[in-house]
Amino acid sequence: MHIYWTPIQQIVKEAPDTYTFQLERPDGFTWEEGAHTHFALEGFNKEDKPNRSLIRHMSISTLPREGVIGITTRIKDECSTFKSLLRGMELGENVAIFKTHSNVPLKRVGKNVYLLSAGVGLATFRPLVLDYLANGEGVPHLHSLNVDSSQNYLFENVFTSTDTFTAEFVDSRGRYHETVKTLAEDMDGLYYVVGSDDFLRETIATLRERGIPREQIVLDKHDFQMDEFLKHND
Numbered sequence: 359m360h361i362y363w364t365p366i367q368q369i370v371k372e373a374p375d376t377y378t379f380q381l382e383r384p385d386g387f388t389w390e391e392g393a394h395t396h397f398a399l400e401g402f403n404k405e406d407k408p409n410r411s412l413i414r415h416m417s418i419s420t421l422p423r424e425g426v427i428g429i430t431t432r433i434k435d436e437c438s439t440f441k442s443l444l445r446g447m448e449l450g451e452n453v454a455i456f457k458t459h460s461n462v463p464l465k466r467v468g469k470n471v472y473l474l475s476a477g478v479g480l481a482t483f484r485p486l487v488l489d490y491l492a493n494g495e496g497v498p499h500l501h502s503l504n505v506d507s508s509q510n511y512l513f514e515n516v517f518t519s520t521d522t523f524t525a526e527f528v529d530s531r532g533r534y535h536e537t538v539k540t541l542a543e544d545m546d547g548l549y550y551v552v553g554s555d556d557f558l559r560e561t562i563a564t565l566r567e568r569g570i571p572r573e574q575i576v577l578d579k580h581d582f583q584m585d586e587f588l589k590h591n592d
C-alpha cells in the first residue's frame with residue numbers, strides 16, 4: 359500500500375460549515391469518478407497500529423482533469439478531534455491519502471441513472487456529473503436528488519439542469535421520500551445512494567417497496583457490505 363503525503367493547496371468554503379480541501383495531486387496518483395480514499399492526518403501511523411481517530415473515509419469530489427484532489431466535508435462547532443485538527447490546518451501542511459477505490463463509477467449501460475444523496479453525500483456524485491456532462495454516452499438521462507435540511511445546497515454551479523441532466527434539491531426527508539417514490543416509477547433505472555447508514559436503509563426500503571430490484575441499487579460499499587444492507591429488504 360502506498361501512502362501519499364501531499365500538501366493542502368487551497369481551502370474553499372462551499373457553504374456554512376462546509377469546506378473543500380484541495381490537495382496537490384501527487385505524480386502517478388489517479389482515481390475514477392465516485393472514488394473514496396482514506397484521508398489521514400500527521401501522526402496516524404506513528405505507533406504499531408494506525409490511530410483511527412486520525413483517519414476518515416472521504417470521497418474525492420473532483421476529477422483528475424481538474425488537477426487537484428478535492429475532499430469536501432462539514433465541520434460544525436461541535437466536532438470530532440479529527441475535524442477539529444483539520445479545521446486548524448493551514449495551506450502547505452501535509453495530509454495522507456491511501457487505499458483509493460471507486461465502488462460507484464458511472465455505469466454506461468443504456469439505463470437512466472438516479473443519484474440519491476443526503477447533505478455532503480453530494481460530493482461523491484460531483485465527479486460523476488462532471489464526467490457525464492463531458493460525455494453522455496450510454497446514459498440516456500441522469501438525475502440527481504439531494505436532501506439537505508440546512509438548505510445550503512452544494513455545488514449549484516455543477517448541479518444545474520441541462521437537456522439530459524436534471525438536478526433537484528429538497529429540504530426535508532418527507533419530501534425526499536415522496537420524490538424517490540415518483541422517480542422509482544422508472545423500473546429499469548439504476549439508483550445510486552450515498553449518505554449515512556440510516557439514510558441508505560430508508561432509501562433502499564422505499565426503492566424495494568416500489569419494486570426496484572436490488573441489482574439496480576448501487577451503494578458506495580464493498581460487495582460483502584452490500585449484502586448486509588440489501589438482505590433486510592428481500
Ligand SMILES: Cc1cc2nc3c(=O)[nH]c(=O)nc-3n(C[C@H](O)[C@H](O)[C@H](O)COP(=O)(O)OP(=O)(O)OC[C@H]3O[C@@H](n4cnc5c(N)ncnc54)[C@H](O)[C@@H]3O)c2cc1C
Nearest residue numbers: 394414415416417430431432434436437438440441481578
Ligand atoms: C465510503 C465513504 C465515503 C465518505 N465520504 C465522505 C465525504 O466525502 N465527506 C464527509 O464529510 N464524510 C464522508 N464520509 C463519512 C466520514 O468518514 C465521517 O464518518 C464523517 O465525516 C463524520 O466525521 P467525524 O467522525 O469526524 O465526526 P463529525 O463530523 O465531527 O461529527 C459527526 C456529528 O456528530 C456531532 N458531534 C461530533 N462531536 C460532537 C461533540 N463533541 N458534541 C456534540 N456533537 C458532536 C457533529 O456536530 C456532527 O453532527 C464517508 C464515509 C464513507 C464510508
